[in-house]
Amino acid sequence: MTEYRCPACGSTRLAVVIEAWAELVQEADNLQTDLDGTCPDHDDEWDNESLMRCLECGFEEKAGRF
Numbered sequence: 001m002t003e004y005r006c007p008a009c010g011s012t013r014l015a016v017v018i019e020a021w022a023e024l025v026q027e028a029d030n031l032q033t034d035l036d037g038t039c040p041d042h043d044d045e046w047d048n049e050s051l052m053r054c055l056e057c058g059f060e061e062k063a064g065r066f
Helices: none
Strands: 014-016 023-027 030-034 051-054 060-062
Antiparallel strands (some): 051 060
């Protein structure tokens, strides 16, 4: 398994921008997404081109840089 680390401070406390399938909940004038809903395929997707942020120092860059 590859371990991602912040290139600025070395932390492994990271967040990543993901793409995910979510059920669309439509009510009158309100649209919401439900990640815990009944959508059959709600796995998240991301890769080395996705934006990643260090939760310790705030450094942001493509995941491949981590």
